[in-house]
Amino acid sequence: VSLAGADLAELDTPALLVDLDVLEANLAEMAAVAARAAVALRPHTKTHKSPEIARMQVAAGAAGITCAKLGEAEVMAGAGLDDLLVAFPLVGEAKLRRLGGLLERARVRVSLDSVEVAEGLGRLGRSLGRDLEVLVEVDTGLHRLGRPPGPATAELAAEIARVPGVEVAGLLTHAGHAYRAGSPEALRRVAEREVLDLVETAELCRRAGLELREVSVGSTPTARIGASVAGVTELRPGTYALNDATMVRLGVATEDRVAATVLATVVARPTAERFVVDAGSKSLSSDNMATGPGWVPVAGRPDLVLDFLSEEHGVGHRSGPGELRIGDRLRLVPSHACACVNLWDLAYGVRGGRVERELPVAARGKVA
Amino acid sequence: VSLAGADLAELDTPALLVDLDVLEANLAEMAAVAARAAVALRPHTKTHKSPEIARMQVAAGAAGITCAKLGEAEVMAGAGLDDLLVAFPLVGEAKLRRLGGLLERARVRVSLDSVEVAEGLGRLGRSLGRDLEVLVEVDTGLHRLGRPPGPATAELAAEIARVPGVEVAGLLTHAGHAYRAGSPEALRRVAEREVLDLVETAELCRRAGLELREVSVGSTPTARIGASVAGVTELRPGTYALNDATMVRLGVATEDRVAATVLATVVARPTAERFVVDAGSKSLSSDNMATGPGWVPVAGRPDLVLDFLSEEHGVGHRSGPGELRIGDRLRLVPSHACACVNLWDLAYGVRGGRVERELPVAARGKVA
Numbered sequence: 001v002s003l004a005g006a007d008l009a010e011l012d013t014p015a016l017l018v019d020l021d022v023l024e025a026n027l028a029e030m031a032a033v034a035a036r037a038a039v040a041l042r043p044h045t046k047t048h049k050s051p052e053i054a055r056m057q058v059a060a061g062a063a064g065i066t067c068a069k070l071g072e073a074e075v076m077a078g079a080g081l082d083d084l085l086v087a088f089p090l091v092g093e094a095k096l097r098r099l100g101g102l103l104e105r106a107r108v109r110v111s112l113d114s115v116e117v118a119e120g121l122g123r124l125g126r127s128l129g130r131d132l133e134v135l136v137e138v139d140t141g142l143h144r145l146g147r148p149p150g151p152a153t154a155e156l157a158a159e160i161a162r163v164p165g166v167e168v169a170g171l172l173t174h175a176g177h178a179y180r181a182g183s184p185e186a187l188r189r190v191a192e193r194e195v196l197d198l199v200e201t202a203e204l205c206r207r208a209g210l211e212l213r214e215v216s217v218g219s220t221p222t223a224r225i226g227a228s229v230a231g232v233t234e235l236r237p238g239t240y241a242l243n244d245a246t247m248v249r250l251g252v253a254t255e256d257r258v259a260a261t262v263l264a265t266v267v268a269r270p271t272a273e274r275f276v277v278d279a280g281s282k283s284l285s286s287d288n289m290a291t292g293p294g295w296v297p298v299a300g301r302p303d304l305v306l307d308f309l310s311e312e313h314g315v316g317h318r319s320g321p322g323e324l325r326i327g328d329r330l331r332l333v334p335s336h337a338c339a340c341v342n343l344w345d346l347a348y349g350v351r352g353g354r355v356e357r358e359l360p361v362a363a364r365g366k367v368a
Numbered sequence: 369v370s371l372a373g374a375d376l377a378e379l380d381t382p383a384l385l386v387d388l389d390v391l392e393a394n395l396a397e398m399a400a401v402a403a404r405a406a407v408a409l410r411p412h413t414k415t416h417k418s419p420e421i422a423r424m425q426v427a428a429g430a431a432g433i434t435c436a437k438l439g440e441a442e443v444m445a446g447a448g449l450d451d452l453l454v455a456f457p458l459v460g461e462a463k464l465r466r467l468g469g470l471l472e473r474a475r476v477r478v479s480l481d482s483v484e485v486a487e488g489l490g491r492l493g494r495s496l497g498r499d500l501e502v503l504v505e506v507d508t509g510l511h512r513l514g515r516p517p518g519p520a521t522a523e524l525a526a527e528i529a530r531v532p533g534v535e536v537a538g539l540l541t542h543a544g545h546a547y548r549a550g551s552p553e554a555l556r557r558v559a560e561r562e563v564l565d566l567v568e569t570a571e572l573c574r575r576a577g578l579e580l581r582e583v584s585v586g587s588t589p590t591a592r593i594g595a596s597v598a599g600v601t602e603l604r605p606g607t608y609a610l611n612d613a614t615m616v617r618l619g620v621a622t623e624d625r626v627a628a629t630v631l632a633t634v635v636a637r638p639t640a641e642r643f644v645v646d647a648g649s650k651s652l653s654s655d656n657m658a659t660g661p662g663w664v665p666v667a668g669r670p671d672l673v674l675d676f677l678s679e680e681h682g683v684g685h686r687s688g689p690g691e692l693r694i695g696d697r698l699r700l701v702p703s704h705a706c707a708c709v710n711l712w713d714l715a716y717g718v719r720g721g722r723v724e725r726e727l728p729v730a731a732r733g734k735v736a
Contacts, residue, residue: 012462012736046679068680069646088646088680089635091695094380113636116694144683145636145644176678267457268481268513276513278437278456281655282710283735290658310544311414311706312436312456312735315512326484327459338679342650342711345733365713367651367680368380 003348006355013265013329014279016340016347020356022259023053023241023349024060030223030240031061037227042066042085044218044238047338049363050347051079053241064107066218066236070098071366073108079362082106085135087172087218087236089117089145096124109133111172113146113156118163125165135172135216136160138201140194142176149197154204161210170214170233171205173198178221184251191222192229199231221252244337245297246288260341261299261331264314266324275304275324277314279332284309285339299331306332371716374723381633381697382647384708384715388724390627391421391609391717392428398591398608399429405595410434410453412586412606415706417731418715419447421609432475434586434604438466439734441476447730450474453503455540455586455604457485457513464492477501479540481514481524486531493533503540503584504528506569508562510544517565522572529578538582538601539573541566546589552619559590560597567599589620612705613665614656628709629667629699632682634692643672643692645682647700652677653707667699674700 003011034041043057046068054065054076064083067073073084082105089112090099099121102108112118112134125132136157139146147153153171161168175194181187195217202215216234217226223237239247242260247253264279281289288295289309296314298304303320314332318324334340341347347359371379402409411425414436422433422444432451435441441452450473457480458467467489470476480486480502493500504525507514515521521539529536543562549555563585570583584602585594591605607615610628615621632647649657656663657677664682666672671688682700686692702708709715715727 012460012466014735089644089694091633091635091646092380098380113638114694117635139638143642144678144681145638147638265459267459267485270481270507270513270515274511276457278459279735281653281707282733285649286653286655286707287649310512311710313512326457326482339649339654342679343733343735365650365711367382367647367711 002358003355004357008263008350008353008355011263011348011355013263014283015263016344017261017263017331017350018242018347018359019259020349020351022257024056026241026243026257026259027057027060030237033224033227034235035061039227039232040234042216042234042236043241044068044087044236045072045076045363047238047241048341049361050359051076051081051362052359054081055079057241066238069367070095070102071368072363073102074098075363075366077102077106085109085111085236087111087174089113091117091120096120100124100128103128109135109169111135111137112160113137115159115163118160118166122163122165131165131167133167133169134160135170135214136168138171138173138198140173140175140197141190142174144176146173149201150204153201154208157205157210158208168210168212170212170216171198171202172216172218174218175222176219178219179246179250181221181250187221187250188225191225194222195226195229195232199229202231220247221250239337242337242341244340245295245333245335258333260337260347261333262340264330264332266326266328266330269324269326273317275316275318277316277330277332278312279314280312281309282311282343284314284332284334285336285343287336287339295335297333299333301330304330370726371723372725376631376718376721376723379631379716379723381631382651383631384712385629385631385699385718386610386715386727387627388717388719390625392424394608394611394625394627395425395428398605401592401595402603403429407595407600408602410584410602410604411609412436412455412604413440413444413731415606415609416709417729418727419444419449419730420727422449423447425609434606437735438463438470439736440731441470442466443731443734445470445474453477453479453604455479455542457481459485459488464488468492468496471496477503477537479503479505480528481505483527483531486528486534490531490533499533499535501535501537502528503538503582504536506539506541506566508541508543508565509558510542512544514541517569518572521569522576525573525578526576536578536580538580538584539566539570540584540586542586543590544587546587547614547618549589549618555589555618556593559593562590563594563597563600567597570599588615589618607705610705610709613663613701613703626701628705628715629701630708632698632700634694634696634698637692637694641685643684643686645684645698645700646680647682648680649677650679650711651708652682652700652702653704653711655704655707663703665701667701669698672698
């Protein structure tokens with residue numbers, strides 16, 4: 001039974017809401033950032049896992065989309081998205097078979113950081129009679145995938161380029177450490193370092209004879225800064241579509257630009273100060289909970305502070321004089337939208353206090 | 369396409385595995401604990417969200433099951449489980465309508481900690497022409513739901529008992545703070561306090577004229593201790609079915625009794641020490657990640673240490689001389705089984721290196 005057209009008061013709780021006005025404004029603004037800088041926008045769909053929102057992103061000007069895993073890309077391709085970057089090293093015969101199937105339906109590029117992974121992709125490419133496009137991932141400070149910028153990456157890119165069946169289309173990085181920046185100033189330093197390092201490394205590769213077309217940078221916190229640096233060709237922000245409390249804390253988004261919230265009901269008032277809502281870590285995720293009270297703000301209620309989540313309970317206290325009764329409804333702002341949305345099968349797209357349409361989180365759980 | 373009968377090597381990764389020999393041993397052992405103490409076992413199904421495992425628990429001797437939310441109970445009732453405790457305060461007309469539907473299919477008791485919630489349930493009970501059985505939740509130290517043990521709870525229980533349409537069947541507590549106990553000794557103190565407080569409060573209620581039948585204690589860490597205290601009638605452990613790294617750390621389970629693991633593949637070796645696997649916080653959850661390296665052990669590989677998870681990557685380092693190559697497979701031990709399993713649609717029940725059967729995580733995401 002679809003709840004399209006329902007009043008918010010008719011929704012059972014907890015429920016994941018996406019404010020469509022805010023979502024549309026977020027998509028338009030980032031598309032404008034990319035257009036002004038004349039770089040391609042390839043949003044990361046891990047944030048929303050929704051083919052419908054992905055289509056909105058393409059309609060707003062995105063050149064294609066980025067997916068975290070092959071399973072996510074398969075869902076998106078099934079919904080008609082036809083220009084995909086799978087930003088993950090694909091390892092093993094099962095993955096290569098699936099990639100072969102995906103390549104029949106869409107343009108697919110893959111990122112990697114090793115010759116071993118390139119060799120698997122090269123075998124697939126040769127069996128298909130074409131070169132598979134790959135992006136070489138560079139470690140600009142997250143210390144996850146990739147070699148450091150400079151000669152170490154240039155050597156790796158050259159080695160990969162020698163693997164038959166593979167074409168090195170460019171370099172890619174993700175400055176995930178930007179999320180840990182303590183201030184807007186620290187964030188700017190991280191973002192500039194990320195982009196300059198990547199552009200310089202791309203130049204090094206070109207001087208060594210590689211014809212790199214793509215210099216692709218990721219992350220919502222660094223996207224606006226990265227867009228303006230000469231040499232960048234592609235932006236891959238994800239969180240910007242929905243935003244979250246972390247983006248507000250970093251100064252990357254304002255509160256009125258948070259599109260995703262969890263509607264919850266007060267189910268207990270065990271003491272004069274304490275309250276309990278029906279949304280816990282299985283509705284919001286426990287991401288960033290260790291940073292302490294307030295990591296999940298209550299929209300429009302600065303007098304209410306969440307202290308901790310257990311799986312199905314959110315436990316908080318009143319820090320001001322406002323009323324709060326069992327049955328009251330609150331809107332909780334996720335600390336990390338990507339982790340929150342991944343817990344839900346369905347989001348409600350709302351506008352003007354009503355459900356306008358349901359948004360299936362169709363790629364939820366597609367971790368393989 | 370079912371993978372029943374497949375060799376583990378045929379599974380794509382990441383994949384959630386449940387060792388059926390270990391699961392069966394865990395279920396039998398806790399059933400024996402309850403039987404020896406002559407208390408009822410009502411396992412919490414939030415851990416596995418699997419109707420099939422719930423049926424195994426009942427077959428092993430459980431009197432019924434506990435569910436975290438109404439949606440979980442609906443899934444379990446739909447699979448034939450017919451004696452349910454919904455350990456959550458149900459608030460709002462939508463929930464009461466659904467509870468009415470559930471009561472047509474199963475015996476259902478509900479826990480609560482307020483007169484307001486009792487009044488809603490009482491209206492439903494009167495409309496059905498029967499008293500709904502409720503358990504009054506007591507705060508034995510978690511500081512989530514409930515009033516403190518002693519007179520505060522005895523007064524609340526008496527008030528709730530006066531609500532027409534509701535019958536106070538007993539008291540309930542959950543010593544969730546036991547998970548934070550720093551040592552087995554601290555754990556024992558928490559567990560004894562939990563149970564003695566609850567039994568004494570039940571006596572207080574009885575002296576005031578309430579005929580309480582049930583004194584129900586929860587949590588895997590405290591269950592074995594609580595079972596042996598006179599006056600306890602029911603145990604509600606959940607995690608014991610699967611166990612996890614936290615239970616091992618607390619001394620509640622040994623490593624060979626962890627039934628749930630995540631099978632992952634090494635996808636990168638960016639430095640001589642660092643490795644990256646294809647399972648991150650969307651496969652394992654980020655629960656307890658802030659406690660630092662080693663919170664997610666690698667089964668059988670003490671030389672490998674996970675340092676952090678991002679959404680789809682697990683990043684670790686080698687602390688010993690063992691070999692590790694791209695394509696190697698590792699089994700990761702979740703820090704928190706309940707949060708991990710809730711990310712998956714399907715677990716593979718394995719025995720002797722093969723998939724014996726698929727276990728749908730049918731109640732995953734049923735947070736409402």
